[in-house]
Amino acid sequence: MELSQVRYFIALCKTLNFTRAADSCNVTQPAFTRAIQKLEMEFGGALIFRERNLTQLTELGRAVRPHLEAMIEAAEAATALANAKMGRTTSSLKIGLGPGIGAVSIASAVREVTSKLPDVTIHFEEAGPAALIEAMLMDSLDCALLPETTELPERLNRWPLYTDRALAVLPPNHGLIQKNAVNAADVVAEPILMGENCGGFAKQLADATGFSLQLQRCNGAATQLLELVAAGLGMALMSERLRYAAPLTTRPFHEPELNRRIFLTSVAGRPLNLAAASFVKLCRVKDFS
Amino acid sequence: MNFDAARLILPLSSQEATVIETLQSKLDALRVSRCERLAWSESYEEMLSQLGQSGFLEQVIKPGEYFPDFMLPSAEGQLLSLAAFLAHGPVIISFFRGEWCPFCRLMLAALTEALPQISAAGATLLALTPETGGLALKMKTYHGAPFEILADVDCGIGLAAGVVFKIPPKYRALLGPNFPDRHGNSGWYLPIPASFILSQDGRIAWRFADVDFSHRPEPADIIRAVANMNGKL
Known part of the structure; x- marks a missing residue:
């Protein structure tokens, strides 16, 4: 198929009127109709019902529309990025980060976008999945990293990025520092600090083992919780993809494996600005393992 | 690999055995071996006839x-522009179907082998794949x-x-239900494995395009085309 045929089809989807769609594409109606017919031949079926007073997408037309739109956007973004004058594209890249999901994994993609579009402003927003989904739907966020446990509305595109594993984050001089790895039996009697930004690993551990853990609830930002770990209040189970500075020590957690899959999400069918489109592409291509 | 099995089935004449094997002869042998599976040959025929009839x-x-x-984005996660490569000389762009495609593997192997000559001719080779999720890097590493x-x-x-x-129904069945994960979309589209040589102004100087994915350009022909271009410049 040809880019122009697909453009004509999308114009027709929007106007549902051959004359207006052809006009909007600056092409004569016979040429427009021929292009649509060629596309239908390639798809092996009608994309549009043509009746005297009614032009409507067929089921096939409705089914192929979102992918064709995505393809055109990909083509336009790849070309627009190539033509972007350095420093002359002002836009923003607004990324949501779900509970306990750090920016470490996506930092190189952000750097790559800003190296090509230096005037881009970066916004990160840390919040619960429901708030991030709401923000994406309201168009105040371009995309968000969310854990698989989140129920996603149909309107969101989702791409699996990586599997996030838990680490045992230990206070200074903690007994478990002596071990190379930590397991469930090791922590059953240990106070574990748990908050909404810990990624749910402590709950996963309790569910998987049936142990009654010594959980200490602590809501707020992850940084504050880690201050308490550093002060010796207890340990924490958190993502291996966050950075932990001294005096904290981390150990891998095994038996059971505590992990969750992280998805990149964005609203389907809504064109992203150049920076956001490039960021999403880089993340989709990247090997996060 | 299946290719070796195909070689055992295909009798090689003594003459063929002594000449350097072309990429196309390897691709043909692979196709012959794949065609022994009815599901494969039927889906292959369906694709050729659909693309042939639509004047693709x-x-x-x-x-x-x-x-x-x-x-x-490159396999390593950099954003690379065509213009930056054209600034250094002609660019060869080859579309690939993906890391899973054994015909693409044969071509990638042949191009890897031919790369010193391509570079010596002053050209840059860029391979494009529709795959995501680290598969471009996997293909490169392999x-x-x-x-x-x-x-x-x-x-x-x-x-x-x-x-x-758009991938026709039988070929889609052959690729299996998890195929869309490779592209990160559920569209079921593929490129034909076409190759283009661009002169430095970005125009196409030479192309190889065939609806049959088992037909690919010989690296020797690509190198010759680049050399001819340089002669004209």
Whole structure:
């Protein structure tokens, strides 16, 4: 198929009127109709019902529309990025980060976008999945990293990025520092600090083992919780993809494996600005393992 | 690999055995062995007839036309632009179907082998794949490919070049239900494995396009085409 045929089809989807769609594409109606017919031949079926007073997408037309739109956007973004004058594209890249999901994994993609579009402003927003989904739907966020446990509305595109594993984050001089790895039996009697930004690993551990853990609830930002770990209040189970500075020590957690899959999400069918489109592409291509 | 099995089935004449094997002869042997499976040969025929009947090749961009300008993510996660490569000389762009495709593997191996001569002729080779999720890097690592593999996410540049088609039903069944994960979309599109040589102004100087994915250009022909171009410049 040809880019122009697909453009004509999308114009027709929007106007549902051959004359207006052809006009909007600056092409004569016979040429427009021929292009649509060629596309239908390639798809092996009608994309549009043509009746005297009614032009409507067929089921096939409705089914192929979102992918064709995505393809055109990909083509336009790849070309627009190539033509972007350095420093002359002002836009923003607004990324949501779900509970306990750090920016470490996506930092190189952000750097790559800003190296090509230096005037881009970066916004990160840390919040619960429901708030991030709401923000994406309201168009105040371009995309968000969310854990698989989140129920996603149909309107969101989702791409699996990586599997996030838990680490045992230990206070200074903690007994478990002596071990190379930590397991469930090791922590059953240990106070574990748990908050909404810990990624749910402590709950996963309790569910998987049936142990009654010594959980200490602590809501707020992850940084504050880690201050308490550093002060010796207890340990924490958190993502291996966050950075932990001294005096904290981390150990891998095994038996059971505590992990969750992280998805990149964005609203389907809504064109992203150049920076956001490039960021999403880089993340989709990247090997996060 | 299946290819070796095919070689045992295909009798080689003594003459053939002594000449250097071409990429196409390897591709042909692979196709013959795959065609022994009815499901494979039927889906292959279906694809060829569908693309043949729709006049597909007329839509592929032609010599003299400008190749669409682009900046795409590389296997290693950099955004690379066509213009930056054109600044150094002619660029060869080859569309690949993906890491899973054994015909693409044969071609990638042949191109990897030919790369020193391509570079000596002053050209840069760029491989484009529609695959995501680290598969471009996997493909590059598997071949030790010393050239850039770029991810044409959602087949945008493939569409602009006129090489993308909707995969027909039988071939889709053959690829299996998890195939969409490779592209990160559920569109079921693939590029035909076309190759283009662009002169430094971004125009297409030479192209190889065939609806049959088991037909590929010989690296020797690509090198010759680049050398001819340089002669003309």
